[in-house]
Amino acid sequence: MTSPPSLDPFPPPIPVDTHPNRAPGSKSPELERSLPDPNRLAPEDAYFAPSLSRGRSAPSNYEENLRSMNGESSAHIGSAALRKKLGGAGRRRKRKSAWKKLLWVKQSYPDNYTDTETFLDHLQRNPRVRPYDFWPLVADSTVIVQHVCSVVIFVCCFVGIVQDRVSPVSIVCWGSVGTAVGWILWDNWIWKEHEESVQSANGITGSDDGSSSTSFASAVDTPANDTQSDYTKTNAIHGLGLSMNGNESKEQFAHRSADFSESIDTVTHLTGQNGVPSAPGSSIIGTTDPFISQDTHRVSTLSPRNRQRLTTVKSAFLIYFALLGLSPILKSLTKSTASDSIWAMSCWLLIMNIFSFDYGSGEGAGATTKFPASLSTNAAVMASTVLASRLPSTTHVFSLMLFSMEVFGLFPIFRRQLRQKSWTGHVLLTLILVIVAGGAVGVTLSGGWAAAIIGSVLGGILTAFVMGGCSWWLISLQKYKNVVIGPWDPARPIIRRHWN
Amino acid sequence: MPYNIAMVSDFFFPQSARYLVAPPALLLIASQKLIDRGHKVIVITHAYKGRTGVRYLTNGLKIYHVPFFVIYRETTFPTVFSFFPIFRNIVIREEIDIVHGHASLSSFCGEAILHARTMGLRTVFTDHSLFGFADAASILTNKLLKFTLSDVDHAICVSHTCKENTVLRASLDPLMVSVIPNAVVAENFCPLSHTTRASDQGLSSPADAPMSPRPIGPDDPITIVVISRLFYNKGTDLLIASIPRILASNPNTRFIIAGSGPKAIDLEQMLERNVLQDKVELLGSVRHEEVRDVMVRGDIYLHPSLTEAFGTVIVEAASCGLYVVCTRVGGIPEVLPQHMTTFAKPEEDDIVLATSKAIAALRSNKVRTDRFHDQVKMMYSWRDVAARTERVYEGIIGDISPEEFYGYYPGQGWEASGDRVRSFALIDRLKRYYGCGVWAGKLFCLCVVIDFLIYVFLEMWFPRANIDIARSWPKKPPASKTQTTRSVR
Numbered sequence: 004m005t006s007p008p009s010l011d012p013f014p015p016p017i018p019v020d021t022h023p024n025r026a027p028g029s030k031s032p033e034l035e036r037s038l039p040d041p042n043r044l045a046p047e048d049a050y051f052a053p054s055l056s057r058g059r060s061a062p063s064n065y066e067e068n069l070r071s072m073n074g075e076s077s078a079h080i081g082s083a084a085l086r087k088k089l090g091g092a093g094r095r096r097k098r099k100s101a102w103k104k105l106l107w108v109k110q111s112y113p114d115n116y117t118d119t120e121t122f123l124d125h126l127q128r129n130p131r132v133r134p135y136d137f138w139p140l141v142a143d144s145t146v147i148v149q150h151v152c153s154v155v156i157f158v159c160c161f162v163g164i165v166q167d168r169v170s171p172v173s174i175v176c177w178g179s180v181g182t183a184v185g186w187i188l189w190d191n192w193i194w195k196e197h198e199e200s201v202q203s204a205n206g207i208t209g210s211d212d213g214s215s216s217t218s219f220a221s222a223v224d225t226p227a228n229d230t231q232s233d234y235t236k237t238n239a240i241h242g243l244g245l246s247m248n249g250n251e252s253k254e255q256f257a258h259r260s261a262d263f264s265e266s267i268d269t270v271t272h273l274t275g276q277n278g279v280p281s282a283p284g285s286s287i288i289g290t291t292d293p294f295i296s297q298d299t300h301r302v303s304t305l306s307p308r309n310r311q312r313l314t315t316v317k318s319a320f321l322i323y324f325a326l327l328g329l330s331p332i333l334k335s336l337t338k339s340t341a342s343d344s345i346w347a348m349s350c351w352l353l354i355m356n357i358f359s360f361d362y363g364s365g366e367g368a369g370a371t372t373k374f375p376a377s378l379s380t381n382a383a384v385m386a387s388t389v390l391a392s393r394l395p396s397t398t399h400v401f402s403l404m405l406f407s408m409e410v411f412g413l414f415p416i417f418r419r420q421l422r423q424k425s426w427t428g429h430v431l432l433t434l435i436l437v438i439v440a441g442g443a444v445g446v447t448l449s450g451g452w453a454a455a456i457i458g459s460v461l462g463g464i465l466t467a468f469v470m471g472g473c474s475w476w477l478i479s480l481q482k483y484k485n486v487v488i489g490p491w492d493p494a495r496p497i498i499r500r501h502w503n
Numbered sequence: 504m505p506y507n508i509a510m511v512s513d514f515f516f517p518q519s520a521r522y523l524v525a526p527p528a529l530l531l532i533a534s535q536k537l538i539d540r541g542h543k544v545i546v547i548t549h550a551y552k553g554r555t556g557v558r559y560l561t562n563g564l565k566i567y568h569v570p571f572f573v574i575y576r577e578t579t580f581p582t583v584f585s586f587f588p589i590f591r592n593i594v595i596r597e598e599i600d601i602v603h604g605h606a607s608l609s610s611f612c613g614e615a616i617l618h619a620r621t622m623g624l625r626t627v628f629t630d631h632s633l634f635g636f637a638d639a640a641s642i643l644t645n646k647l648l649k650f651t652l653s654d655v656d657h658a659i660c661v662s663h664t665c666k667e668n669t670v671l672r673a674s675l676d677p678l679m680v681s682v683i684p685n686a687v688v689a690e691n692f693c694p695l696s697h698t699t700r701a702s703d704q705g706l707s708s709p710a711d712a713p714m715s716p717r718p719i720g721p722d723d724p725i726t727i728v729v730i731s732r733l734f735y736n737k738g739t740d741l742l743i744a745s746i747p748r749i750l751a752s753n754p755n756t757r758f759i760i761a762g763s764g765p766k767a768i769d770l771e772q773m774l775e776r777n778v779l780q781d782k783v784e785l786l787g788s789v790r791h792e793e794v795r796d797v798m799v800r801g802d803i804y805l806h807p808s809l810t811e812a813f814g815t816v817i818v819e820a821a822s823c824g825l826y827v828v829c830t831r832v833g834g835i836p837e838v839l840p841q842h843m844t845t846f847a848k849p850e851e852d853d854i855v856l857a858t859s860k861a862i863a864a865l866r867s868n869k870v871r872t873d874r875f876h877d878q879v880k881m882m883y884s885w886r887d888v889a890a891r892t893e894r895v896y897e898g899i900i901g902d903i904s905p906e907e908f909y910g911y912y913p914g915q916g917w918e919a920s921g922d923r924v925r926s927f928a929l930i931d932r933l934k935r936y937y938g939c940g941v942w943a944g945k946l947f948c949l950c951v952v953i954d955f956l957i958y959v960f961l962e963m964w965f966p967r968a969n970i971d972i973a974r975s976w977p978k979k980p981p982a983s984k985t986q987t988t989r990s991v992r
Contacts, residue, residue, distance in 0.1 A: 114681035491633035494849035
C-alpha cells in the first residue's frame with residue numbers, strides 16, 4: 004500500500020475555487036474571520052430556518068420583510084443578530100490548519116465537522132423576487148376580468164337563446180357588427196404601425212439580410228401553393244379554420260412586437276430587392292398560411308394592403324359557409340346525450356378555457372406559456388359546439404357557433420392589440436364588458452331593465468372588490484415566498500446552437 | 504466492539520446491463536469492508552426476478568430478498584406498515600444493533616428506519632443524491648425525507664454539497680450529518696501501464712516502477728472518453744452541442760461515448776448530420792466490469808453533468824490515469840484536486856474551451872497523468888470509508904461520548920440543541936415528528952402511533968422467545984490481526 008519512492012509527495016492542497024466569496028489569497032484569513040458576513044447563513048440557520056424566514060410572529064412591516072427576502076441588497080438581519088449573540092465576533096478557536104471544503108484531503112477534523120464560514124455560503128434566498136405593487140397589479144388583472152366577462156356574456160346569450168328571450172339572429176348580427184368594427188380598427192392600427200416601421204426602416208441602410216432572406220426563402224418554398232381545393236377541404240373542419248385564422252394574426256403580432264428589428268430587416272430587404280412595396284404580412288405569414296403566399300405571387304396588381312384585406316374577407320367567408328354547412332350536423336351531434344351531461348361538460352370546458360387562456364401580452368419570454376393558446380380556444384369551441392347541439396333549429400346553431408367564434412377566436416386578438424395601442428381604450432373596454440356582463444346576468448336571472456341595471460351595478464362593485472382583494476391577497480402572500488437556490492440545483496445548460 | 508448491522512436498500516443488486524454505480528456496488532463493497540473490520544453485516548432488499556430468499560455472498564454477507572411489489576425501476580411500492588412483521592423477524596433473528604438505510608428515494612429504507620426506531624434500534628441514513636426545492640416532485644420527496652430523517656440518529660452524505668442539501672431538506676442539525684465520500688476500488692481502475700504491477704503487488708522491483716508512458720506529442724491523437732447515462736440531467740445536450748466544435752477546433756481528436764438513454768437518438772442524429780461517425784465511437788451501455796477497459800483507451804474524461812452529488816465516475820477516470828474535464832456543479836468541485844481536473848461552467852462555449860485547454864495541456868506534457876492512479880489510491884479507499892462509517896456507528900451507539908462525537912466547540916454557538924442523542928421514548932419521537940409540518944406532522948404522528956401499536960401487537964402474538972436466533976457466520980479475526988499473523992509466518 005505504500006506509494007513507490009519515485010512518487011512525489013502530494014502537492015500542497017490548493018483549495019479549488021469553490022467559494023467565489025473568498026478568492027484565494029485576496030484576503031487574509033484573520034480579517035475574514037473577524038468580519039462575519041451577514042449575507043452568509045450560519046449553520047444554525049439551516050435548522051432554525053422555518054422559524055426565521057417565515058416570521059410566524061406577525062412581521063411588523065411588509066416592506067422590511069421584502070427587503071430581507073431579497074437577501075443580497077440588505078443584511079440577513081435575523082441570522083446576523085443570532086450569530087452576534089451566540090458567537091461573540093464569530094471567531095473560531097484556532098486550529099492547526101483551516102478546514103477545507105474538499106473531499107480528497109485528509110483533514111484533522113471529524114466527519115461531522117461543520118464549518119461556520121463555508122457552510123451554506125452558496126445558498127441564495129429569493130434571488131429573483133421582485134415585489135409587486137398594488138395598482139399595477141390591479142391594472143394587470145383587467146385582462147383576466149375582460150376574458151371572464153366575455154365568457155359570462157357568451158353564456159348569458161346562450162341562456163337567452165335557449166329560453167327564447169333573445170333571437171339568435173339579433174345576437175349574431177350585433178356580434179358581427181362588433182367584429183367588423185373591431186377588425187377595421189385593428190386593420191388601421193396594423194397599417195399605421197407598418198408604415199411607421201417602413202419609414203424608420205428607410206432611414207436605416209439595410210446591410211445584413213441573412214435572416215430575412217431565409218424567411219423569404221421559406222415563404223417561397225411553401226409546398227401547398229397550388230392545392231387550394233385540398234386546403235379548402237381541410238379548412239372545412241370548423242375548428243381548424245378558426246385556429247388558422249387566430250394563429251396567423253397571433254404570429255403577426257409576435258413578429259410585430261417582439262422581433263421588431265427583424266421585421267424591419269425583412270422589409271428593407273424586400274423593398275430593396277423587388278422594387279415593389281411588399282406587405283410585411285406576406286413575407287412573415289407566408290410560412291404558415293399558404294393562402295397569402297399564393298396571393299403574393301399571383302395577384303400582385305392589388306396593393307398589399309388590399310390584398311391582405313381580401314385574404315381576410317376570403318377566410319371570413321370560408322368560415323361562414325363552412326359553419327353554415329356544418330350546422331345541421333352539429334344540431335344532432337349530441338342527441339343521444341342527456342342535457343345534464345352537456346351542462347356539466349360545457350361548464351368544465353369553459354372553466355378550462357378561462358384557466359388556460361393566454362393572458363400574456365405575447366411579448367418576450369412570457370410568450371412561451373405552459374399551455375398552448377390553442378388549448379384554450381379549442382376548449383371554448385368544443386363547449387360552444389356541445390351547447391349549440393341543444394338548440395332547436397339550424398339557424399340557432401349557426402348563430403351560436405358564429406358568435407362563439409367571434410367571442411373566443413377573434414375578440415381576444417382585438418383585446419390584446421387594443422391593450423398595446425391605447426390604455427384608455429383598454430380600461431374603457433373593461434368597464435363596458437363588466438357592465439354588460441353584469442347586466443346580462445341580471446337579465447338572465449330575473450329579466451327586465453331594472454334587473455339589468457341592478458346587475459351591472461352589483462357586478463361592477465363585485466368586480467372591483469374582487470380585483471382589489473385578490474391583488475392585496477397576492478401581495479400579502481409574498482412574504483411566504485421562500486425560494487432556496489444553491490449548488491445542488493441542476494444547472495441550466497447554456498447551448499448556443501440546436502442540432503435539430 | 505463489533506456491531507450487527509443491517510443495510511437496507513431498494514437498490515442492491517446491479518441491474519442488468521445498465522451502467523449504474525451508485526448505491527448497489529458501493530453498498531456491496533462497503534459491507535465487505537465492514538465485515539473485514541469484524542462487524543456482522545446483513546443486507547435487506549426486495550426480491551428480484553429469479554433472486555429470492557436468503558443468499559450468501561463472499562465473507563458470509565447474508566442477503567435477505569424480501570418479497571415485495573416493485574413499481575418503477577426497482578423501487579418498491581410504499582406501504583408504510585406491511586414490511587414490519589418480516590422486518591422485525593429478521594432483526595430479532597440476526598440480533599441487529601444498527602439499521603443503516605441507503606438512498607433517499609427508497610421507500611423500503613424509510614420504512615425500515617421507522618420500524619427500527621419503534622423497536623429501539625439506532626439508525627443511520629446515507630444520502631446519495633441532490634434534490635432541488637422548486638418543483639412539486641421535490642416537495643413531496645423532501646417531505647418523505649423529512650419523515651425518514653426526523654427520528655434518525657445520524658445521516659451520512661457523500662459530499663459537503665450533499666450535506667448542505669440534506670440539512671436543508673430535512674431540517675437536521677448539521678452536526679448530525681457526516682460527510683463520508685464514496686471510494687473506488689483502485690485495483691479495478693488502474694491505467695494500462697499498471698497492469699503488471701497490480702497482479703503481483705508484493706514482487707514489485709524497481710524496474711517495474713511506473714514507467715511513464717510514451718509522452719504525448721503535440722500532434723498525437725487524443726481520445727476523449729464519456730461514460731454516462733444519456734439523460735438530460737447528465738448534460739447530454741451540452742455534450743451533443745460541444746462535440747462538433749471540439750472536433751473542429753482540435754485536429755486529431757476522437758471521442759468514445761459509452762452509455763445509453765433517451766438522448767442517444769439525439770446524439771446519433773448529431774453524428775449523422777455532421778458526418779462524425781469515424782471520429783466518435785458509440786459503445787452503447789457498458790457493464791460495470793468493462794468500464795475500466797473503456798476508460799484506459801482514452802486520455803481525457805469529459806463529464807458534462809448538470810447535477811451530481813459526488814461523481815464516482817470521475818474518481819474512477821482519474822484512477823485510470825485520465826485527465827478530467829467536468830462541469831462545476833454539485834459536489835464535483837470537492838472531489839478531485841486541481842491538477843487532475845479542468846472545470847467548466849455548464850455552458851457549451853465553456854466546455855469547448857475547457858476541453859481544448861485540457862487537450863493543449865496534455866499535448867504539451869504539462870500533466871503527469873501517470874501519477875494519478877497512485878494519488879487517487881491514497882485519496883479514496885474503501886478501508887478508509889469503512890473506518891469512518893464505523894466511527895459513526897460508535898458515536899450513535901454511545902461507545903464514543905457525545906461530547907467527543909459531536910464535538911465541543913465553545914463559542915461556536917450551536918451546541919444548544921441537546922436532542923442529538925435521540926431517545927426512544929414515544930413521546931419524544933412524536934414531538935420530533937410533529938414539527939414536520941402543519942398537516943404532515945399530524946399525519947406522521949399518526950403513522951408513528953400506529954407503528955407502535957403494531958409493534959406491541961406483534962410482541963404479543965409473535966413473542967420474541969419463539970423466534971430462533973440465526974448463527975452468525977464464523978468470523979475471521981479482525982483485519983489488522985490477520986495481516987500481522989501473516990507477516991509473522
